Amino acid sequence: MTSVASRRQPNLTVILENVHDPHNIGAVLRSCDSVGIREVFVLYTEPQLDEDRIEIGRNASSGARKWIDIHLYHDVEACFEHVKTTYEHIWATHLGEQAVDLYDIDFTASVALLFGNEHDGVSEASLAYATGNFVIPQMGMVQSLNISVACAVTLYEALRQRRQAGMYGENNPLTEAQRQALITEYLDRHDRKNYNKIVRVIK
Numbered sequence: 001m002t003s004v005a006s007r008r009q010p011n012l013t014v015i016l017e018n019v020h021d022p023h024n025i026g027a028v029l030r031s032c033d034s035v036g037i038r039e040v041f042v043l044y045t046e047p048q049l050d051e052d053r054i055e056i057g058r059n060a061s062s063g064a065r066k067w068i069d070i071h072l073y074h075d076v077e078a079c080f081e082h083v084k085t086t087y088e089h090i091w092a093t094h095l096g097e098q099a100v101d102l103y104d105i106d107f108t109a110s111v112a113l114l115f116g117n118e119h120d121g122v123s124e125a126s127l128a129y130a131t132g133n134f135v136i137p138q139m140g141m142v143q144s145l146n147i148s149v150a151c152a153v154t155l156y157e158a159l160r161q162r163r164q165a166g167m168y169g170e171n172n173p174l175t176e177a178q179r180q181a182l183i184t185e186y187l188d189r190h191d192r193k194n195y196n197k198i199v200r201v202i203k
Contacts, residue, residue: 001190004067005182007168008038011110012158013087015041015079017126018049018117019147026065027148028115033064035159036168038182041071041112043079043126066189080129087112092122093150094133102136107158108165118147 014032019025025042032040044050051072073079083090088110105111114130116122127133136145136153145153165171174182 001186002183004036005179005186006172006174007036008174008179008182009036009162009167009172010038010178011087011173012037012107012162013039013041013083013112014151014155015043015083015090015112015114015126016147017043017114017122018046018120019115020049020117020119021147024118024146024148028151029068029070030064031148031152031155033067035155037068037155039069039071041073041079041083043073043076045074045076045123045125067186076123076125076129080126083112084129086110089131090114090129092116092127092130092133093135093154094122094127094130099133099135102134102154102157105134105157107161108167111158113151113154113158115147115151 012035014028014037016025016028019028019042029040071079071082073082080090090112091105092114093116114122114126116126122130134154136150138145162168167173
């Protein structure tokens with residue numbers, strides 16, 4: 001737990017907007033834990049979506065949900081105001097005229113990655129908060145990827161850049177106070193009775 005806490009990335013996160021499939025949510029959480037992300041933002045503005053989908057996605061996350069804080073929002077402005085308190089740049093997966101290649105983004109910076117749902121992508125309301133848009137280069141006939149796959153591809157490019165920069169070692173951006181707090185929190189979560197005590201903000 002000490003080793004894992006020491007590799008957490010306090011300036012890298014994911015925002016999921018109106019992602020319908022709970023199994024995709026679970027897969028994203030698994031990828032986030034794998035690259036050292038400690039918190040994820042879930043934005044639900046569609047009335048049929050609720051926190052039950054996160055609960056259902058727990059199985060698909062293969063236990064990763066236990067170690068990641070999930071902030072659930074129903075209001076776009078409130079969600080992004082929270083994100084901006086910690087993360088400097090918000091990059092959205094969106095095929096716009098000014099979209100940049102995934103591999104041209106500096107992932108060693110403070111970054112939040114915004115992914116839309118399986119059908120409509122990122123909403124215009126959320127795009128208004130984005131630093132910019134990016135696309136994942138593809139060479140096939142079908143120019144799309146499943147949301148969880150797109151997220152994994154993106155996060156592992158972030159991992160590659162951050163590992164090269166030593167951010168999983170001596171250049172980790174965690175303060176000593178943050179690291180110690182994470183170790184204490186993980187020890188607490190290791191107790192099964194604290195399994196569901198994951199931070200949520202619902203607005």
